[in-house]
Amino acid sequence: xxxxxxxxxxxxxxxxxxxxxxxxxxxxxxxxxxxxxxxxxxxxxxxxxxxxxxxxxxxxxxxxxxxxxxxxxxxxxxxxxxxxxxxxxxxxxxxxxxxxxxxxxxxxxxxxxxxxxxxxxxxxxxxxxxxxxxxxxxxxxxxx
Numbered sequence: 269x270x271x272x273x274x275x276x277x278x279x280x281x282x283x284x285x286x287x288x289x290x291x292x293x294x295x296x297x298x299x300x301x302x303x304x305x306x307x308x309x310x311x312x313x314x315x316x317x318x319x320x321x322x323x324x325x326x327x328x329x330x331x332x333x334x335x336x337x338x339x340x341x342x343x344x345x346x347x348x349x350x351x352x353x354x355x356x357x358x359x360x361x362x363x364x365x366x367x368x369x370x371x372x373x374x375x376x377x378x379x380x381x382x383x384x385x386x387x388x389x390x391x392x393x394x395x396x397x398x399x400x401x402x403x404x405x406x407x408x409x410x411x412x
Contacts, residue, residue, distance in 0.1 A: 281386040282354070282379040286325055287345075295322040296329075303335075306342055309360040310335045326353075337370040339363050353381050369395040 277284055301313040311332040318324035327350055332342035345354035358372035365371075371393050378385040 281388075282377040282382075282384055283386060283388070284325065287354070287356070287377065291318075291322060295319055301330075304332070306332050307360050309341060311341055334360060334363070337363055337365075339370045339372055354379055364393075366393055366395040371395075 296316040299315045314331045316329040328346040330344040343356040347353045355378045358375045362374040374389045376387045
């Protein structure tokens with residue numbers, strides 16, 4: 269039996285499991301649209317259509333990617349009927365550089381159907397954490 273949690277909310281938030289689990293680039297087809305500006309930041313606009321292999325709850329995504337730091341400042345989510353159902357926002361001033369890793373320290377997901385939102389804020393970030401050698405031991409991973 270296979271359980272699909274893609275569209276299910278994470279701990280009662282406006283984020284679903286599909287929203288927070290990264291996908292492979294091959295899991296969608298992409299079209300570059302006309303560039304625009306968000307919060308005074310020039311952005312690339314990319315439309316993505318998930319492939320059948322992704323088994324997505326969404327039919328389309330629109331990504332607005334900061335041209336300078338390559339971080340999405342806005343993502344629009346469309347359900348299988350083509351209705352826009354969610355919008356993710358990050359502000360350019362909330363993006364911090366950690367040894368070359370650009371991290372949005374605060375993001376907000378708005379559920380457009382429920383008129384609700386959830387803000388996720390990163391208080392600390394370590395791009396190179398020390399992990400013990402046994403952290404990825406196969407036997408240990410299989411028991412968790």
